[in-house]
Amino acid sequence: MMYPLVDRLAETEGVPIVRSAEVLGFNTTSFYKWKQTPQSARERYDTVLLAEIREIHADDPEFGHRFIWDELKQRGHQVGRDRVKRLCKTHRIHSSTVKSKSLRTKAGPPVTDDLLQRHFHADTCDVAWVSDITEHPTDEGKWYFAAIKDLCSTRIVGYQSGARMTSQLVCDALEHAINLRGGPVDTIVHSDRGGQYRSGRYQRMIRTNGLRQSMGRVGACGDNAAMESFFSLLQKNVLNRKPRWATRDELTHATIEWIERTYHRRRRQDRLGRLTPLEYELALCHTHLNPLH
DSSP states (O other): OHHHHHHHHHHHTOOOHHHHHHHHTOOHHHHHHHHHSOOOHHHHHHHHHHHHHHHHHHHOTTOOHHHHHHHHHHTTOOOOHHHHHHHHHHTTOOOSOEEOTTOOEEOOOOSSOOSSTTOOOOSSTTSEEEEEEEEEEETTEEEEEEEEEETTTOOEEEEEEESSOOHHHHHHHHHHHHHHTTOOSSOEEEEOOOHHHHSHHHHHHHHHTTOEEEEOOTTOGGGGHHHHHHHHHHHHHTGGGSSOBSOHHHHHHHHHHIIIIIITTTOOBGGGTSBOHHHHHHHHOGGGOOOOO
């Protein structure tokens, strides 16, 4: 895959082949052998597709060939699913979520340590956030909701809904939180080991904004209990309110309305001294509070 790039750099930028070989670690003999053997149009297009496949998979490690094929079509590629499957299989590109014989999913290794160690309290706002994704069926298909909670005030500082559980979903929720809180620095952002949180896209966003990533252990729900408790409330007060939701938009609007009107403004909590999350922030974290719309 690197040979076309090396060839182009030599022709357009004047970069010596030997220098490229030293930097990229390939044998010049192999390069010249490749250059003497012209590629077919199909082979050249396979090279282009493979580069994009690797990019898509790096951003969403849980994507298998079907989701990758969907993404390629959205990028304008007219390519068959079997071709994408062949390229993924040949180059060992597969979903990071693998089902064992007992049908249990295996998450990949964490990209960072657990910085919270189940200490779900903070004295001031924006010291630590917890995040997770929940899902619920609708007549249109599954609905996914990513949320971020401040451990000091228990306010939901960021959220995003979508039709697919991708890294973009959690990145959009994180961007919402960063914008709402005015770009806090050194905040711990804790999650489980889901592929969305291990994706290159999410990790870059964490680093770029000066945040600190934290992850719990595999299969240890208690490592993210603070977020699980919020989703339990959401389940009882919104998701289970109807036998069936017609559309994702309908469920999204109901969820946001409950969060902003009820959870933030009306639900008083013992741990907050019988204040609501917004009342508590006004009393304790007013320097971090943005105007509400």
